[in-house]
Every structure is written in structure tokens, then in C-alpha cells.
Amino acid sequence: MKIRTIGMMIAILIASFASFSGWAADEGKIVVMNPRGVQPEIRKIPMAPRQPTLDGKTVYIVDTKYAMTKPFVTELHSALQAKYPKTTWVLREKFGMYMDDDPNLWKEVKEKAAGSIVLVGH
Amino acid sequence: MITRRFQELVTTIAYKKGIPNMRITFTPHPITDRPAELCRKYVAGNDPISGKPMLEQIYDSLTGKLSAEDAKSGYLKRDPRPRLLPPDTPDRLMQFFHEQNFTDGNPIILPTEKKVAEMLKATSRKPDEWVGQMRPSPPHEAWYYTVEMVAVNAVMAGVKPEYFPTILAMASKGVTSMISSTSSFGRMVVVNGPVVKEIGMNTGIGALGPFNQANSSIGRCWTLISKNLGGSGKPGETYLGSLGNPINYNNLCMPENEDNLPAGWTPLHVQKGFKKNDSVVSFFNGWSFSNIAWYSPLPIHEVIRGWLENFFSYGTRQATLVIDPIVAADIANNGYKSKEEFARYLADNTGTPGWLFWSQNRTALKQAESGVEPYASWLKRGKDVVVPVSRYKGGGRRAGSGSGFTSLGGNTATTIEIVVTGGGTNTFWAGGDFGYIGSASVDHWR
Amino acid sequence: MRNKMVVLFMVLFAFVFVGFLLPAGAQDNSPTNPAAIGVPVRSMVELGSVSSNIYDITVTTLEVVRGKEAMDRLKAASATNPAPAADSEYILARVKFEIKGRYVSDKMSIDIGKAPLQWIALGSDLTEFTKPSVTVPEPALVGRVDPGKSLEGWVAFVVDKKETKPIMVFDPDTGGATGRGKTLFFKLYQ
Numbered sequence: 215m216k217i218r219t220i221g222m223m224i225a226i227l228i229a230s231f232a233s234f235s236g237w238a239a240d241e242g243k244i245v246v247m248n249p250r251g252v253q254p255e256i257r258k259i260p261m262a263p264r265q266p267t268l269d270g271k272t273v274y275i276v277d278t279k280y281a282m283t284k285p286f287v288t289e290l291h292s293a294l295q296a297k298y299p300k301t302t303w304v305l306r307e308k309f310g311m312y313m314d315d316d317p318n319l320w321k322e323v324k325e326k327a328a329g330s331i332v333l334v335g336h
Numbered sequence: 337m338i339t340r341r342f343q344e345l346v347t348t349i350a351y352k353k354g355i356p357n358m359r360i361t362f363t364p365h366p367i368t369d370r371p372a373e374l375c376r377k378y379v380a381g382n383d384p385i386s387g388k389p390m391l392e393q394i395y396d397s398l399t400g401k402l403s404a405e406d407a408k409s410g411y412l413k414r415d416p417r418p419r420l421l422p423p424d425t426p427d428r429l430m431q432f433f434h435e436q437n438f439t440d441g442n443p444i445i446l447p448t449e450k451k452v453a454e455m456l457k458a459t460s461r462k463p464d465e466w467v468g469q470m471r472p473s474p475p476h477e478a479w480y481y482t483v484e485m486v487a488v489n490a491v492m493a494g495v496k497p498e499y500f501p502t503i504l505a506m507a508s509k510g511v512t513s514m515i516s517s518t519s520s521f522g523r524m525v526v527v528n529g530p531v532v533k534e535i536g537m538n539t540g541i542g543a544l545g546p547f548n549q550a551n552s553s554i555g556r557c558w559t560l561i562s563k564n565l566g567g568s569g570k571p572g573e574t575y576l577g578s579l580g581n582p583i584n585y586n587n588l589c590m591p592e593n594e595d596n597l598p599a600g601w602t603p604l605h606v607q608k609g610f611k612k613n614d615s616v617v618s619f620f621n622g623w624s625f626s627n628i629a630w631y632s633p634l635p636i637h638e639v640i641r642g643w644l645e646n647f648f649s650y651g652t653r654q655a656t657l658v659i660d661p662i663v664a665a666d667i668a669n670n671g672y673k674s675k676e677e678f679a680r681y682l683a684d685n686t687g688t689p690g691w692l693f694w695s696q697n698r699t700a701l702k703q704a705e706s707g708v709e710p711y712a713s714w715l716k717r718g719k720d721v722v723v724p725v726s727r728y729k730g731g732g733r734r735a736g737s738g739s740g741f742t743s744l745g746g747n748t749a750t751t752i753e754i755v756v757t758g759g760g761t762n763t764f765w766a767g768g769d770f771g772y773i774g775s776a777s778v779d780h781w782r
Numbered sequence: 783m784r785n786k787m788v789v790l791f792m793v794l795f796a797f798v799f800v801g802f803l804l805p806a807g808a809q810d811n812s813p814t815n816p817a818a819i820g821v822p823v824r825s826m827v828e829l830g831s832v833s834s835n836i837y838d839i840t841v842t843t844l845e846v847v848r849g850k851e852a853m854d855r856l857k858a859a860s861a862t863n864p865a866p867a868a869d870s871e872y873i874l875a876r877v878k879f880e881i882k883g884r885y886v887s888d889k890m891s892i893d894i895g896k897a898p899l900q901w902i903a904l905g906s907d908l909t910e911f912t913k914p915s916v917t918v919p920e921p922a923l924v925g926r927v928d929p930g931k932s933l934e935g936w937v938a939f940v941v942d943k944k945e946t947k948p949i950m951v952f953d954p955d956t957g958g959a960t961g962r963g964k965t966l967f968f969k970l971y972q
Contacts, residue, residue: 243423247447247488249438251479251565255965256412259354264399282369289375297391313474329398333337336366409910411813466826468836480964510836
């Protein structure tokens with residue numbers, strides 16, 4: 215096989231390696247590494263089916279107890295009761311601080327309510 | 337429901353939690369500490385984002401029909417993570433890194449494969465080995481990272497390869513340097529053990545200042561790791577600090593000056609259960625830091641006690657003192673034979689300013705007004721007079737947590753940490769509302 | 783000779799090309815790149831609530847049986863195990879779960895098999911199949927695993943009969959507001 219052919223093959227090999235590895239020689243370009251971490255997969259949670267009406271149903275209003283937001287939560291509860299009197303609006307405080315989980319409350323909501331409003335913060 | 341200020345945050349969180357079409361109603365901002373009449377007006381008004389009447393929007397959110405997509409399970413697409421970025425000129429890459437929020441606003445060293453490979457030689461760990469996972473705060477998603485990914489950020493921060501095991505230890509703890517909170521958290525990182533001298537950290541003059549490559553770049557690297565590997569530091573989405581905190585640039589990175597500890601005073605890492613010859617990084621969480629450069633006729637331990645008594649910030653139930661070796665020697669010469677002994681003296685003899693105590697303990701105030709002791713006697717002295725209740729007792733109490741207090745005296749754990757560093761040019765010291773979070777072994781990552 | 787050189791060149795070219803296409807390392811586990819049976823997947827979990835530490839885990843699908851064989855084994859495990867719906871069939875996976883602490887002080891253990899979403903089957907379109915309530919063959923993949931130890935056992939799924947490429951998910955989250963670790967994906971087919 216001619217030396218020229220072998221040389222061309224080697225040149226093609228090197229050029230392929232260069233382009234795949236990012237040795238971009240044109241215009242002084244360089245390749246750098248990605249500083250980002252790996253983002254997790256996001257499991258999609260199906261939303262709960264809605265009721266056609268809340269008449270005769272119970273809805274929990276869950277207060278996460280962010281500092282000094284009680285007046286708003288109380289006013290919301292009163293306003294919903296006044297505007298939608300055929301619905302039972304139950305105001306409950308979540309356990310612990312605003313970031314603490316409350317699995318018992320969620321279980322109660324699932325068992326007794328058609329839905330919940332969780333609020334509010336800041 | 338959430339206030340309008342957090343629209344971007346809540347919609348991205350809902351997506352990341354797997355409910356991209358979560359029904360959200362917004363309120364005006366802020367809601368905190370608004371009078372009832374104003375709240376009534378808000379509730380009767382419109383959602384400030386959608387413009388719809390608030391109550392009707394809530395009702396519709398609970399009853400409106402779901403789309404087929406809303407009812408499905410599955411996995412949402414994430415952008416792929418290439419190992420290498422598209423080639424470009426160094427100037428354009430630098431600008432790209434700034435625009436992508438990969439930096440702290442200062443220039444970085446571009447992480448070429450060659451530079452990263454050099455960094456990786458400083459550890460026996462494989463490049464694809466998992467180091468840790470980190471999130472901006474507990475409800476946020478965590479991102480995951482390998483040894484190689486940490487090396488990329490170490491190069492960017494200007495870290496030398498010999499510092500890399502320290503960086504890996506820091507990354508392995510999975511603690512972000514920038515919590516997402518609106519309160520603009522700060523962090524502190526303290527290095528102990530033989531590694532301090534091995535990598536030439538500065539324990540002397542200006543230990544906390546911009547005078548040493550290791551002190552500066554290690555602290556800086558924690559911020560880059562937090563942003564790029566931990567998903568933190570994206571304003572509006574994973575960072576909501578109202579003012580921001582300049583501490584985040586370097587995270588108060590310092591080595592302890594172990595050679596100049598008074599006799600009987602143990603290094604921080606030994607206090608936390610490590611051996612003296614272990615190399616360790618330790619992490620602290622807080623908000624503010626005061627540099628006290630003041631002369632007083634009082635003995636220095638009394639000055640510190642007075643400062644602690646009157647010091648106020650968000651984290652009012654924990655404190656870390658960073659003291660010069662001369663100050664440490666003075667304190668030891670005044671009879672405090674260990675850090676623990678001094679911390680206990682401070683906790684036992686530091687009351688709470690009256691205005692702070694009565695405003696944080698409304699139940700106690702009501703009891704005082706009803707004549708219940710000891711509150712009644714305390715209140716009788718005057719509402720602004722120091723109350724004999726310690727803020728620094730009960731080890732591990734969460735900063736800013738609600739009511740509850742411990743009376744002075746007794747022999748209980750404290751929430752006061754003490755670190756000794758500095759060059760002994762004067763009897764000065766510093767302190768802040770920092771509490772100890774944990775430590776990680778550097779040796780584990782060599 | 784010439785043909786041999788051409789072939790050698792093509793082989794070298796192929797190595798270079800494929801080498802740069804291959805995914806790099808442990809972080810590539812995903813719904814579109816689930817681990818094959820027998821391939822261990824290394825990951826991490828965060829344990830502890832007040833102060834959490836990171837532990838290293840390795841999860842491996844050791845064996846997968848499906849259809850009649852799975853049903854037979856379930857019947858042997860308990861006569862009360864019901865038959866699946868007409869258009870569904872069971873899959874049984876035998877899984878090994880290992881956990882290691884990083885430091886001597888890492889002593890927290892992890893509960894496997896109790897959290898309802900910990901092991902789930904997905905279709906190739908990534909929608910979830912409902913977890914069946916059955917008694918699996920012994921040993922079940924249920925238990926508390928201490929650092930340095932491992933747990934091996936069976937877990938059951940039910941999938942559509944026409945689903946040819948189901949995927950098993952391991953999600954270390956326990957359902958609270960704060961997650962615990964990366965979700966991992968495994969093939970439930972050869």
C-alpha cells in the first residue's frame with residue numbers, strides 16, 4: 215500500500231480524534247468541562263381528580279404557621295366560609311415549623327376532605 | 337397559596353416536585369405582619385398574578401377539570417448534561433460562565449481537561465466516584481456530583497491540586513454554602529490538622545483576609561460547588577436572600593492556629609471527636625460576623641461576655657468566637673483552662689436583653705403581668721433590663737427557633753464554639769451567630 | 783496487505799468514534815439508560831434528619847422472572863396471592879441492596895421495603911404501574927440495613943402483558959418534603 219494512502223488514513227484518524235475530543239484549532243477555541251452537577255429525575259405526580267362542586271364537601275385550609283401570618287389565614291378562612299357556605303372549610307395548623315412534614319395531617323386530609331389549601335409564608 | 341414575590345420559586349419547585357401544573361393562587365407580598373383589615377382587603381381582592389378574584393380562583397383550582405396530562409404519572413424531561421462544553425474562545429467562555437451563573441462574579445480559571453486531570457492526580461479516588469449530593473435547602477431537589485465534577489469547580493476557584501482532598505471533604509458533607517432563605521445565610525469553614533501546614537494555609541496575620549491562596553480559594557470553591565453542583569445560588573429560584581451576604585464569597589474560610597492554643601485548649605476537630613493528627617474540615621451556619629477591635633479596662637473575657645449578652649441577629653441562640661492567640665492566652669490566664677470552660681462561663685453568665693426576651697416570649701410576658709414568678713420579678717425591674725435567661729444553653733438548639741429558654745446557672749451544654757486563629761498583633765477578636773453543623777475527614781479523600 | 787490496512791484503519795476509526803460516544807461513568811443511570819440485570823449501580827443516600835450524612839449504596843438486579851414463572855413462585859409463597867388482571871402479569875425481581883458509611887461515626891441504617899414508592903415499575907413510556915399487594919417469595923426485599931451490610935430479596939410488580947421493556951425504579955425518598963437520594967433505574971428485561 216502506498217505511503218501516501220497510509221498517511222492520509224492516519225491523518226483522517228487524527229482529525230476524527232481531534233474533532234470528537236474537541237481539539238478545535240480554529241480561531242483559538244478551546245474546550246472546557248461542564249461545571250454542573252447531575253440533576254435528578256423528576257417523578258411526575260398525577261394530580262388528584264377534582265370534584266364538580268364543593269357543595270357538601272370538606273376542604274382543609276392548612277396553615278404552615280410562617281411567622282406572623284395568622285391574620286391572613288384567619289381572614290381567608292372567614293371569607294371562604296362566607297362566600298361558599300355549603301362547603302365545610304376546616305382550618306388546621308400543620309405540625310412543627312413551616313418546613314416540618316406532617317404525615318398524620320395529610321392522611322386525615324385524604325380520608326376526610328375533597329381537597330386542601332396549603333399556605334402561605336412571607 | 338403563596339405571595340406573589342415567589343412566583344418563579346414556586347412554579348419551578350412545583351415542576352421539580354413533579355406537579356408542573358399545580359394550581360397556585362398568589363397573594364400580595366408580604367403577608368407577614370399585616371393587620372387583619374389589610375388581610376381582609378387582600379382576600380376580597382384579586383390574585384395579583386392572574387388578576388382573577390382570589391376566592392373564586394381558589395374554588396376553581398379545587399374543582400376545575402384536569403387535563404389528561406395532569407392525571408398521568410411518568411418522568412419529566414431534564415436537560416442532558418454534557419461532560420464537555422462546546423468549544424469557544426477563552427474570552428467568550430469566560431463570559432458564558434458568568435452568564436450561566438457558574439461563577440461568583442469574579443473571573444475563574446477555565447476548566448480544561450488538562451487542568452482537571454492535574455487536579456485529579458491529587459486524590460486516589462476515581463473520577464467517576466460519587467462524592468455527594470447537595471440541595472439549596474431541605475425542600476429543594478438535590479444535585480449529585482462525582483470526583484471529576486468537584487475537580488472542575490476546584491480548577492475554576494483557583495485551587496491548587498494539593499488542596500483538592502480538602503475540597504473533596506468539603507463537598508462530601510453535602511452542605512450548601514448558600515441556603516435559599518430570604519434571610520441571607522452565611523457559612524464558615526474551619527480547617528484543622530496536619531493538612532493546614534501541608535498546603536500552606538495562613539494561620540497568622542490576616543488569617544481571615546485575602547492574603548493566602550489556600551485560605552481564599554478553598555473558601556471560594558465551596559461557593560462554586562454550591563452553585564454548580566448543589567443547584568444553589570440562582571436568584572429568584574434557589575436563592576431568595578433579600579440583601580445577600582458578602583460572607584458567601586469566601587465563607588469565612590480559616591485554619592485554626594493550633595500551635596498557639598493555650599495549654600489545655602483543644603483544637604476544634606479534637607473537640608468534635610477527631611484525633612489531633614486527623615485532617616478535618618468543619619462547617620458552621622449563621623448570618624453575621626462582627627470584628628471587635630476595642631480596648632477596654634475590663635478583662636477581655638468580660639468584654640466578650642458583654643458583647644454576647646447584647647449581641648442580636650437572626651441566630652440569637654448560638655455563637656462562634658474567633659479569637660486571636662493573644663486573646664486566648666489572656667482568657668486562659670484568667671482561669672479558663674479549656675474552651676469548654678470558657679464557653680460554659682459565658683453561657684452561664686450571659687442574660688438576655690429585656691426588649692428581646694419579652695418580645696420573643698409572649699407567654700412569659702402575660703405570666704409576668706399576671707404576677708407569676710419569676711417573670712413578675714424580672715418585669716418589675718424594667719422591660720429593658722437584662723433578664724437572667726441564657727440564649728446559649730442546650731447544645732444544638734436550632735437558631736431562630738421560637739419560644740423556650742434556659743435559666744442561667746447549671747452545668748449544661750452550650751451553643752458557643754471557639755476557634756483560635758490570627759497573628760497576635762493585637763488583643764482583638766471576632767464573633768458571630770454561627771453554630772456548628774458538622775465535620776468531614778480530609779484524609780478520607782487523599 | 784492493502785485490504786488489511788483498510789480494515790485496521792476502519793477498526794481504529796470505530797474505536798475512536800465509539801469511545802467518544804460512550805457515556806462516562808456512574809452518573810448516566812436514567813430512565814432512558816437503565817442498568818442491565820447483573821450490573822451494579824453505585825449511588826448515594828442522605829440519612830438523618832437534624833444532621834444528615836451521605837452514605838454510599840450499590841443496588842443490583844440479580845434476577846428477573848415474569849409471567850407464569852412469577853405467578854408460580856407467588857402461589858408457592860402464598861396460596862392467597864391473587865392472579866393479576868387478564869391483560870397483566872407479574873414480574874418478580876431479586877435485588878441486592880448494599881450500604882456503606884463513609885466514616886466510623888456513620889451508624890444510621892436505612893429501611894428498605896416499607897416506603898410505598900421505593901420500588902416501582904414503569905412502562906417503557908415511563909408511566910407507573912400500580913404496585914401489587916402480594917406476599918413475595920422468601921426472602922422479601924424488606925428490612926433495615928446497617929452500614930457495611932447488604933440485603934437481598936424479592937420484590938413484585940405487575941405490568942401490562944404487552945409491555946416488553948418495563949423498568950424498575952428505586953427511589954430512596956420516604957415521601958417527606960426533603961428528598962433522600964437519586965432515583966435509580968433498572969431493566970426488568972434481558
